[in-house]
Amino acid sequence: MPSLLEAIIASFIPSNSDIGSLFWAKRLLVALIVFGGFWLLAQAVCSVINRWGSKVTAFTKTDLDDRIVQRVTPSISLLLTFLGIYYAFRTLPLHEKIFRLLSGGLYVSIVVIVCILIYRVLHETLLWYAERQQDGENGTFSRQMAPMVEKITMLFIIGGALMAVLKHFNYDILSLVTALGIGSLAIGMAAKDTLAHVISGFTLMIDRPFRIGDRIQLASGQIGDVQDIGLRSTKIKTLDNQLLIIPNSDLCNTILTNQAFPDNRIKGRINVGVSYGSNAEQVKALLVQLALEVEDVLQEPAPEAFFVSFGESALNMALFFWVEEYAILFATTDKINSKILGRFREQGIEIPFPIRTVTLKHEQGTQTPQ
Structure with a gap:
């Protein structure tokens, strides 16, 4: 039981x-x-x-x-x-x-x-x-x-x-941060040039002397369009389709021309010499007229021609004109040059070759060899 x-x-x-x-x-x-x-x-x-x-x-x-x-x-x-x-x-x-x-x-x-x-x-x-x-x-x-x-x-x-x-996993963050700080200091001392380029890159982005797509002219005379602004370097595509890679610190410490600022308009100049027998006023009026005949030349600001100087063998004239985009400056200059050459020939305006007059003086008492 x-x-x-x-x-x-x-x-x-x-x-x-x-x-x-x-x-x-x-x-x-x-x-x-x-x-x-x-x-x-x-x-x-x-x-x-x-x-x-x-x-x-x-x-x-x-x-x-x-x-x-x-x-x-x-x-x-x-x-x-x-x-x-x-x-x-x-x-x-x-x-x-x-x-x-x-x-x-x-x-x-x-x-x-x-x-x-x-x-x-x-x-x-x-x-x-x-x-x-x-x-x-x-x-x-x-x-x-x-x-x-x-x-x-x-x-x-x-x-x-x-x-x-x-x-969360109970690791000592303070010691890690200290180690990273010391390591960063050592890396900074070893890579000071690279850091200079990086800081210059920030300066370029904040100061903005140029933007991506702008056409700039370097102090060396090279002209190109800005393709990229990176941390270490800036890439510029030249007019002959080559890529320039320039350290940012070099760009910060040099003089350059931004052709796209304050806008994309650019002023072109054509220098031409005419013979001393030409009418300067007539030549200036003709140059302005020829510039206005080209479609890409802006009406405002209007083209201007000036009698610049007396040359050794010619009267030096200068024609100034504006175009809407700096990318078409060369093509527009070519059109105006072609018109100037053809119209000068039609109107008998001479573009003289360089001429030098040489005077020979013979001293007294010297005999010319027979």
Whole structure:
């Protein structure tokens, strides 16, 4: 009888395995509730953003907020979902090593998602500013500085994410920062020329003596169009289709001419000499008339001709004219030169060759050899 009674009583008392199973079931239920709550929150947030976001952003004059909302909505949903998984795992009584491994992996994933979220906001903002600059509006950043600012900010984002991850795994951040500081000082001393080029690159982008697409003339006389302004060097495409790569510090410390500033108009000059028997006023009027006959020459400012100087064998004239784009200056000069040559021949205006008069003097008492 006692054995039977003990068996009946034991049937109503759960065993240790049953207690463990019940405990795990409760923990799993709590984890599912936590994850389900975050998942529902993610769906609700996305639904609210999709439904009311465009209506709220419609009150602003710019489309920047619309673009940011559209880019960050998927990342917000993913972030809330991973947060739900992270906190759900923290409710489970896992083994310490397994818990640290899973928890650490989820934390790193959350940090990566936050970095992506910040990058998308930054990227859309810089694109918006670049488009405003391209459309001619007064943007805060120029088109040349936007990629540079994006790269530098990405370095800070990655650095902040790395510090957050290291702190989560209980690494000494102070010693790491100290080591990086000493290493940076050593690298800076060894690469001072490169750093000088980089600092000069920032100076060029802030001071903006030229922009991408501008045609500049270097102190050496080379002319080309600016293709790219990088951290270390600037690339210039010359008129004969060659690429000049010039260190930024050299460009900062030299004199150059920006033919595209303040606008793309450029002034051309043609020098021509006529014989001393020519009527200077008639020649000047003819030069202006010939310039106006060329379609690419601007009517305003009007072409001008001047009697510049008395040459050894000619009266030196100069014709000045303007064209809309510096890229067509050479072609326009060729057209005017051709017209000058043909019209001078028709009207009998001589372009003389260089003439020198040599006088030979014989001293008295010298005899001319027979």
